[in-house]
Amino acid sequence: MKRRNIVAGNWKMNLTVAESRDLVSAVLAEIGAGFCGCEVGVAPNFVALAETAGALESSPLFLAAQNCHFENDGAYTGEVSARMLLAAGCSHVIIGHSERRQLFGETDAVVNRKVSKALQEGLKVILCVGETFDEREGGITGDVVTRQVRAGLGGIAGIADLVLAYEPVWAIGTGKTATSEQAQEVHALIRKTVGELYGAEAAEGLRIQYGGSVKPSNAAELFAMPDIDGGLIGGASLNAADFAAIVRAAC
Ligand code: PGA
Numbered sequence: 237m238k239r240r241n242i243v244a245g246n247w248k249m250n251l252t253v254a255e256s257r258d259l260v261s262a263v264l265a266e267i268g269a270g271f272c273g274c275e276v277g278v279a280p281n282f283v284a285l286a287e288t289a290g291a292l293e294s295s296p297l298f299l300a301a302q303n304c305h306f307e308n309d310g311a312y313t314g315e316v317s318a319r320m321l322l323a324a325g326c327s328h329v330i331i332g333h334s335e336r337r338q339l340f341g342e343t344d345a346v347v348n349r350k351v352s353k354a355l356q357e358g359l360k361v362i363l364c365v366g367e368t369f370d371e372r373e374g375g376i377t378g379d380v381v382t383r384q385v386r387a388g389l390g391g392i393a394g395i396a397d398l399v400l401a402y403e404p405v406w407a408i409g410t411g412k413t414a415t416s417e418q419a420q421e422v423h424a425l426i427r428k429t430v431g432e433l434y435g436a437e438a439a440e441g442l443r444i445q446y447g448g449s450v451k452p453s454n455a456a457e458l459f460a461m462p463d464i465d466g467g468l469i470g471g472a473s474l475n476a477a478d479f480a481a482i483v484r485a486a487c
Contacts, residue, residue: 241274241459241466241486242399242443244300244362245473246330249281256284260291262476272487274466278473279330282316289325300328300362303336306349308357318357328360330468332388334405338368344387351388351398360397362445362468363388365426369406377404378425385429395434400426400444401468407448409470416457416464419446423463452481459486 251259260278267276277298280288289299301324305315321329331354332347347363354361365384367377385400392398402422404414414422423444431439446458447468458464466486472478 239441239443239465242445243274243276243466243469243483243486244298244328244330244445245278245469245479246302246333246447247278247280247473248302248335248470250474251280251284253284253287256280256288257291259474259476260288260297263479264292264295264297266476266480267483272484274483274486276483276486277328279328285321285324285326292325298327298360299325300330301326302330302333304329304331304350304354304359306346306353308353318354318359322358326359328362329354330362330364330401332364332384334364334366334403334408338405344384347384347388348390348392352392355392355397360399362399362401364401364403364447364468366403366405366408366448372404372406377422381422381426382429385426386433389430389433395430395438395442398442400430400442401447402426402444403447403468405448409449411449413449413451413454413458414446416454416461419458420461420463423461427463450482452478452485455482455485 277300279300279302301321304318308317308319331350336342351361365381367380371380407414427439443465445466445468446464450467450469451472
């Protein structure tokens with residue numbers, strides 16, 4: 237049986253609180269009637285989380301944060317913990333996004349600590365992996381992605397509350413999408429790697445999203461691939477009609 241697709245809008249550092257509330261209303265209006273069995277959520281910035289949680293109440297959408305710290309509290313100026321995210325109404329958190337890794341120096345070890353803490357506190361985790369353009373050109377995509385998966389999951393006992401997102405860095409925000417075959421190849425490798433760590437049954441049940449310039453025009457083809465179980469959507473998630481069209485493609 238095909239896994240239940242999961243689509244999440246990663247709003248990144250966009251939208252004020254009021255703008256976030258407006259976008260949620262527009263998204264709910266757009267997908268309301270045609271809502272199907274797939275799982276859908278949005279990830280606003282930290283300050284918009286509580287307000288967005290209110291706007292999502294009694295809707296089927298989940299609320300995700302875009303990052304969290306690996307401690308619950310303490311002297312970590314500027315950081316937000318998993319415990320705080322739960323209290324603000326989040327059920328999910330995105331960890332290890334390539335922008336965090338590349339622009340904010342997050343290593344595999346830091347990503348792993350965050351995954352561990354978020355799961356321990358009761359959040360569901362969307363763990364992102366993906367190679368850069370140079371790594372793909374250098375023929376080491378498989379090595380990089382396998383390393384990120386193994387390191388990110390180091391010491392994690394179970395993956396029932398985890399979703400992986402394969403996001404080739406060269407495809408993020410660039411308009412260049414991996415072809416469905418390129419994406420499928422890496423998704424299959426990720427599933428194989430997870431199988432080596434947790435067994436075939438757990439790997440079969442794991443959802444693996446694709447992310448990187450997903451649009452209404454390419455979503456259906458990507459989601460039709462056997463190991464692609466929905467998407468992590470950046471730019472297109474800021475437009476309610478486009479996001480709804482992508483959700484419908486995941487139905
Ligand atoms: P994009 O971003 O859809 O704008 O390429 C995807 C992501 O970074 O999650």
